[in-house]
Amino acid sequence: MKTTKQKTGIKIDKAKVKALIERLKKLDDDPELKEESEKHYRKISFLSQDDLFKRFTI
């Protein structure tokens, strides 16, 4: 069976992966990211009144 390095050309460093997972976990509790998430949601998801009444006729 081919190793991950043979398949991808990259040696996966387990310790680095674990450290990355831990860093990402901490982000889940980051209040700045939570605030950013709400702002981003409103920015990309809320359509304007103009958008709502545009008629698709073609």
Next chain:
Amino acid sequence: MIVRPFTSGEIETYLGESIQAGYIVHYLSELGAKTIVVEEKYIDKDYLIDYSKFYSRSFESHPRFTKRIHFFTGDFTETDLKRAFLEKDGLKHFQEICEKYLGFSIVKPITDSMGNPLIGRTLLSTYPPEDNSDKRIFISQKYPVSLYGVPLTIDSLPFQAQDQGVSACATIALWSALHPLHSSFETPRHSPVEITEISSLIPSKERNFPSEGLNLNQITSYIKSIGLDIETLKAESDVIPVAVKAYINAKLPILATLELKRAGKESGYHAAVISGYRCNENNELLELYVHDDQIGPYSRVISNNNFISWNNEWKTTYGQDEVILKNLIIPVYPKIRLTFGRIHSVFLRKKQDIEKEGYIAELFLTQVNEYKKTLLNLAFEEKERILTSPMPRFIWIIRAHINNIPIFDEVYDGTSVYPKKVQDIDTIEYQLSE
């Protein structure tokens, strides 16, 4: 029974010379169509409802029957087919001579403004799922077809051309997009005339019939009226590729609203359905496939700016200067409460850290049964505990991978309002071969 070779001349005889007919000929040629079989009197439910609610009350007499044209990769004649039917083991002989079934097109007994017959419900095979190292993902489901008693199956998403009497682009986009959700979420399947009727319960100054099109307010109201909810997204460059892959992988078709621009003319607005995509081994989006009622099923779209502007038949055939993607509308099951907008910003932030380590970050939505089925074939820490732990029905995954070999998944509860990990699961760390 009529059997003819698949040539553009023969197809024109039945499908006419519309742009959609031309597209279907070209598309099926690429898939290797060789022969057509014509059912001359076919009762199509969608057309029959449109007929009963609209055409039956016209002064002009419109027939109730449609024609159904089947497409096959086998090279055979009417004599071959008749012989196969008369054999004792007819089904086996039929399968031998017909080879691969590529689907069918309904031809309605009504015409467009140019006198071409309107193309009704059309189910055509998709492009192959792999092309060298690229892969294609489509929205499709298996539909059973019976041709003179022969059981056939076609894996597809339905298409039909617009019929301005009862449906403009938005109605047909809703009809196509919502078709497969009937089996996933038990939503009703309406015919085009019914969709226009229900959508038009939200009043507008334009006529309902003949259809003058729908606005976004009417589109979203229709989706909600059948028990679904909606996700609306502005088409921004960092949103489109992630959203397309996330929702198409979750088997949720995406309604795309488009602005069509031509020099010296007022912009026009159009709706179509994103029904698939093609990506390379790094999961970069290369093509979209779109069900567009003015073009055809699984029509290719390419772009050089993350699919904000599209290059497709709207430019090459219809002569538009620009095709701009404005919004993505995704009909979702109401229990998918964690919106794309909320998880996307978490994804974008985490993606930076994942890419710093040389891995690729992916965001996708899945259902617990699908996800656990995939997990069964993978090796990861605490496999027994994770597989036997309860999970919500809908899950958002942020995955770190390299060449599609998963390294770890962060598992988010798709039924929560805010981004929140699934209780007791959090992260799944895959065991990689050293």
